[in-house]
Amino acid sequence: MMTCREISEFLLEYTSGELDPAVRAEFEEHIRLCENCQEYLRQYRATISATQAAAGRPAEDTTEIPDELVTAILNALKEAR
Amino acid sequence: MSRPLGPADEAQLADAMRQGDPAAFETLVRAHGPRLLAAARHILVNEEDAREAVHEAFISAYKARAQFNGQSRLSTWLHRIAVNSALMKLRSRKRRREEPIEDLLPRFLPTGHHVQAFTAWQEPADQTLARKETAAAVRAAIDRLPDAYRTVLLLRDIEGLTNQEAAEILEVSTNAVKIRLHRARMALRTLIAPHFGELSA
Numbered sequence: 001m002m003t004c005r006e007i008s009e010f011l012l013e014y015t016s017g018e019l020d021p022a023v024r025a026e027f028e029e030h031i032r033l034c035e036n037c038q039e040y041l042r043q044y045r046a047t048i049s050a051t052q053a054a055a056g057r058p059a060e061d062t063t064e065i066p067d068e069l070v071t072a073i074l075n076a077l078k079e080a081r
Numbered sequence: 082m083s084r085p086l087g088p089a090d091e092a093q094l095a096d097a098m099r100q101g102d103p104a105a106f107e108t109l110v111r112a113h114g115p116r117l118l119a120a121a122r123h124i125l126v127n128e129e130d131a132r133e134a135v136h137e138a139f140i141s142a143y144k145a146r147a148q149f150n151g152q153s154r155l156s157t158w159l160h161r162i163a164v165n166s167a168l169m170k171l172r173s174r175k176r177r178r179e180e181p182i183e184d185l186l187p188r189f190l191p192t193g194h195h196v197q198a199f200t201a202w203q204e205p206a207d208q209t210l211a212r213k214e215t216a217a218a219v220r221a222a223i224d225r226l227p228d229a230y231r232t233v234l235l236l237r238d239i240e241g242l243t244n245q246e247a248a249e250i251l252e253v254s255t256n257a258v259k260i261r262l263h264r265a266r267m268a269l270r271t272l273i274a275p276h277f278g279e280l281s282a
Contacts (some may be wrong), residue, residue, distance in 0.1 A: 003193025012263040039199040040187070046202060046277075047270040048238055053212065054219035055123045055239040065114035069132050073110050073139045074103075080143055081101065 002030045007037050011044050095155050099146050110139060113156060117163040123239045124167040126220060134170045138163040164240065164250055168232055180225050185268035202277035215276065222272035230265035237262050 002010075007030050013019045014027055031037050094112075097105030117138060121131035142162050149158055188196040204211070223231055236247040237258070244262075248255045 003189075004195045005189040005193040008187055008189075008195075008267070012259060012266070036195050036199055039201060040195070043199060043202060043270050043274070044266060047266055047273065050215060050219050050273060051223070051234065051238040051266075051269065054216040054223075065111070065118050065135075066132075069118075069136065070107075070110050070114060073114075073136050074107055076136065076140055077103070077106055077143050080140060081103075 138166040234265040
């Protein structure tokens with residue numbers, strides 16, 4: 001059976017769905033039996049969610065560029081020509 | 082206002098840009114500026130820094146316009162320039178204290194078991210206030226990661242690039258990106274755990 005240390009090494013591939021089916025089965029068997037690794041996996045996922053939430057990603061599509069920035073860039077480009 | 086550009090628009094725009102057409106650059110700034118500004122804000126947080134990074138990115142793009150060979154999409158090319166510009170600005174800023182990564186990774190007993198027993202994270206009662214506080218705590222914690230780990234985390238988990246894209250921008254292997262991302266996430270978990278009520282070991 002995998003150790004907790006090995007489980008921690010496979011977390012990235014497990015959470016991104018890249019783990020080989022055989023390894024995945026072993027991983028899930030350990031997780032099923034080990035509460036500490038269950039909690040660590042939960043927190044690993046929560047960390048990814050918290051990171052994404054901290055960036056405020058949902059607002060991204062509505063972002064506009066301020067007019068004064070456009071003007072500043074275009075003026076700078078004129079000078080660069 | 083930004084508007085999405087179709088592939089035909091893009092090819093035409095790329096040609097005009099390569100020839101240094103001023104109108105093409107204005108279209109470029111208006112069409113791609115918002116996306117690039119969003120990317121710079123993800124990396125830099127500070128609004129003034131983000132605007133400066135976008136400004137510098139467009140100047141770099143203008144100077145390098147002859148090098149755009151149409152192998153990647155114009156939007157991808159510009160995004161890469163803007164991300165690089167933001168990363169350069171990030172590195173030039175005075176940093177908070179950086180924590181050695183090794184101190185933030187989980188520790189194991191010779192048997193392979195975790196040294197620490199992990200307790201469930203507590204969700205604060207006031208969700209709206211909590212979200213703001215958590216976001217601030219997470220950003221502060223990301224700032225404490227060593228540069229090589231912080232940049233990978235920003236590009237992958239905040240900017241949403243693939244391993245391959247992050248590898249190209251940072252000029253490292255895809256495998257190095259994966260290793261750094263994994264370590265950065267584990268280190269960040271350690272740093273933000275006290276915010277969720279975990280007692281430090």
